[in-house]
Amino acid sequence: MIRNLFFFLSCTVILGACSISEKPEDKDKPLSNEVKTGNQICINHSYLILDSTTYYAAVNSEFIKQFAFSQERQLNGYKGFYLYGKTNYLELFHPKSFDGYEEEEGGAWICLASLKPNYINNLNKKKLDCVEYKSDEHYHDLSLIVDDSVELITTWEMTKKHYESWTKKEYHDSMAFLPVDYNSPQDSDSSSNYIFSDLNGIGLSLKPEDSLALISYLTVVGFDVVSELNGHTRLSNNGQFIELLVSKEMKAPTINRLYIKLNQPVERSTEVIGNSRIEFDGKSAVWIFE
DSSP states (O other): OTHHHHOOOEEEEEOOOOOOOOOOOOOOOOOOOOOOOOSSEEEEEEEEEOOHHHHHHHHTOHHHHHHSEEEEEEETTEEEEEEEOSSOEEEEEOTTOBTTOOOOTTOEEEEEEESSTTTTTTSOGGGOSSEEEEEOSSEEEEEEEEGGGEEEEEEEEEOHHHHHHHHOSOOOTTOOOOGGGGSOHHHHHHHTTSSEEEEEEEEEEEOHHHHHHHHHHHHHHTOOEEEEETTEEEEEETTEEEEEEEOTTOSSOEEEEEEEEEEEEEEEEEEEETTEEEEEEEEEEEEEEO
């Protein structure tokens, strides 16, 4: 799967399997932001595999070019379209973005970042099922593996060696990482000139047997404020959230919407991007994927 393109890690521990009751279907209503807790974990980036029509509509959209600091980039083994915020970013792909093979539409992955050294190692992993722990010279990496061996979400933490090499700052156990420490300073600086500020929340559609594992995982790593809104389960931390829509009809987890914080207010409006749409209202926006 795509996750393997980004990291080649070792020292693996894998545990168990999971389930949860079904939630009502999505009513397609934007939800208000709520709660702010802690500062030990944050959204770093996420990817979504779009249908080709929506991908090329986004890449060629004059609106997107004005909306966000964005670039289509050719990297080692794949090409993607990137939208950058101040502290996190979004990767968009189409099924044939990857050299030598084709991915299914809807494939998704979320990466959280630890803001505290030794945070991942000190988590109570015994509370978690379906977990894979890896570590190399760059990152400690705690991933949730759901049905069909899909790596849905990862929390990573920089090692001392990588932190000092990447940020040119001194590492010590009592320090705090900054969200921007994980990203390119140039990309983060460039984003301040656009309306798009940051990803504030991510909406996921997934089947019942995957959702209990994800709720357990998010609660342990720090997204530990749980609320129910319009048939969605929302887990929040540090002013950000992951939102779950549970349905027996789902075959594999996918992102159904992205909640976006804006740098400046925008009048209520809707922009269609291929088979998706972005709904604006004040200083927030919701990018909805059908």
